[in-house]
Amino acid sequence: MAKIFCALAWLAFSASAFSAGLSFAGVPLTPGATIRVSVPLSELEKSYLTEGGNAVPSCTMATLAVPRGFDPKKTWPVLIVFSSSDHQYPSWYDLMVHYRVTALAEGWVLLAGDGPKPPPVVDSSGWRAGHTLAALDALNRSFPGSEKWPIVCAGQSGGAKRSSYLAPLLAAGGYRVAGIFLNGMNEERITQGYRRFKPGHDFLRTPIFLSSGVHDTIATLDQQNAVENSMRRTGFENIRHTTHPGGHEMRPTQFQEALRWFRKGF
Numbered sequence: 001m002a003k004i005f006c007a008l009a010w011l012a013f014s015a016s017a018f019s020a021g022l023s024f025a026g027v028p029l030t031p032g033a034t035i036r037v038s039v040p041l042s043e044l045e046k047s048y049l050t051e052g053g054n055a056v057p058s059c060t061m062a063t064l065a066v067p068r069g070f071d072p073k074k075t076w077p078v079l080i081v082f083s084s085s086d087h088q089y090p091s092w093y094d095l096m097v098h099y100r101v102t103a104l105a106e107g108w109v110l111l112a113g114d115g116p117k118p119p120p121v122v123d124s125s126g127w128r129a130g131h132t133l134a135a136l137d138a139l140n141r142s143f144p145g146s147e148k149w150p151i152v153c154a155g156q157s158g159g160a161k162r163s164s165y166l167a168p169l170l171a172a173g174g175y176r177v178a179g180i181f182l183n184g185m186n187e188e189r190i191t192q193g194y195r196r197f198k199p200g201h202d203f204l205r206t207p208i209f210l211s212s213g214v215h216d217t218i219a220t221l222d223q224q225n226a227v228e229n230s231m232r233r234t235g236f237e238n239i240r241h242t243t244h245p246g247g248h249e250m251r252p253t254q255f256q257e258a259l260r261w262f263r264k265g266f
Contacts, residue, residue: 022066022070022072023142024037024062024064024138024139024142025037025038025039025062025138025141025142029064029066031066031067031068031069031070032066032067032068032070032104033065033066034063034064034065034095034096034100034110035063035064035065036061036062036063036064036092037061037062037064037138038059038060038061038062038116039059039060039061039062039134039135039137039138040059040060040134041056041057041059041060041130041134042133042134042137044133045060045129045130045131045133045134045137046130047130048126048127048129048130048133049115049120049126049127049130049131050126051122051124051125051126051127052120052121052122052123052124052126052127053121053122054120054121054122054124054126054127055121057115057116058116059116060113060114060115060116060130060131060134060135060138061090061092061113061114061115061116061131062111062112062113062134062135062138062139063091063092063095063096063110063111063112063113063114063135064109064110064111064135064139065095065100065103065104065109065110065111066104066109066110067104067105067107067108067109068104069107070109072142072143072145072146073145075145075148075149075150076107076108076109076146076149077107077108077109077149077150077151077152077178077259077262077263077266078108078109078110078111078139078146078149078150078151078152079099079103079108079109079110079111079151079152079154079181079259080111080112080132080136080151080152080153080154080163080170081094081095081098081099081110081111081112081154081155081159082094082112082128082132082153082154082155082159082160082162082163082166083112083155083156083158083159083162084155084156084157084158084159084161084162085123085158086157086158088119088123090112090114091112091113091114091128091132091159092112092114094112094155094156094159095110095111095112098156098250098255099154099255101252102252102255102256102259103255103259106256106259106260108259109139109149111135111136111139112132112135113128113130113131113132113133113134113135113136114131115127115131125162125165125166128162128166129166129169132166132170133170133173136151136170136175147174147175148176149176150176150177150178150179150262150266151170151175151176151177151178152177152178152179152180152181152259152262153166153167153170153177153179153180153181154180154181154182154183155181155182155183155185156183156184156250157183157184157185157186157218157219157248160182160183160184160185161185161187161189162189163180163181163182164180164182164185164188164189164190164193164208165189165190165192165193166193167180167190167193167206168190168193168194168196168197168198168199168203169193169197169199171197171199171200171203171206172197172198172199172200177199177203177206178206178207178262178265178266179206179207179208179209179258179261179262179265180206180207180208180209181209181211181255181258181259181262182208182209182210182211182227183210183211183212183250183251183254183255184211184212184213184216184218184219184224184248184249184250185210185219185224185227186218186219186220186223186224186227187223187227188226188227188230188231190208190231190234190236191230191231191234194234204234204235204236204237205237205238206236206238207238207239207240207261207262207265208231208236208238208239208240209239209240209242209257209258209261209262210224210227210228210239210240210241210242211242211243211244211250211251211254211255211258212224212225212241212242212243212244213243213244213245213246213247213248213249213251214243214244214245214246215245215246215247216246216247216248217247217248218247218248219248221243224241225241228241240258240261242254242257
């Protein structure tokens with residue numbers, strides 16, 4: 001059943017994507033559209049997935065959205081989305097609900113990697129790393145040269161913890177990590193990832209955008225200020241910390257501000 005799901009799940013996302021002359025992992029892709037397609041896993045990616053005792057699935061489900069006017073011969077910024085483990089929402093769900101509209105309007109490519117159903121026994125960082133790397137491999141195979149495109153890792157709440165922890169892994173793997181967007185984050189994780197994956201001293205200059213709700217009761221403003229201070233003690237200095245008058249939520253205006261700020265560094 002899992003193999004059938006891997007082979008067919010993209011159909012629900014790509015019914016109109018048959019005329020642009022582009023394809024992602026062999027599936028036709030229309031600029032402005034979003035598709036979800038099964039992609040293979042390398043042996044390294046499989047090894048990450050087993051963290052926490054998880055069984056290795058037969059594929060990764062990679063979700064890709066590209067803006068109108070997308071030409072793979074040009075350089076495009078890529079937003080890598082990580083969801084929280086809470087409520088078992090996959091990263092593609094957050095991509096669609098929180099990021100897609102604003103990022104596409106700003107001319108960004110969006111990408112997420114998830115496992116096929118059922119969910120893993122343990123939603124570990126290794127599980128997220130393996131599927132994210134498989135999605136990136138599929139992007140690079142589909143669009144030669146895209147391995148040099150700037151990438152920004154993004155997450156909200158628990159997804160912010162994943163994003164900040166795994167961004168150093170991607171940088172250590174040779175990807176051009178050009179920013180990290182963190183919304184509603186109550187615990188600092190990037191220091192742990194930096195020390196474990198050792199991406200190099202230059203990684204400390206990575207732009208980090210923190211978005212905090214003044215009335216957030218899950219990630220309080222004091223906690224989010226403590227996150228910033230911890231990052232600065234580690235050596236991260238290119239941090240922009242903004243607040244909004246809401247709670248534990250995404251604000252599209254702040255996300256848009258972050259995307260435009262990251263672009264200035266490309």
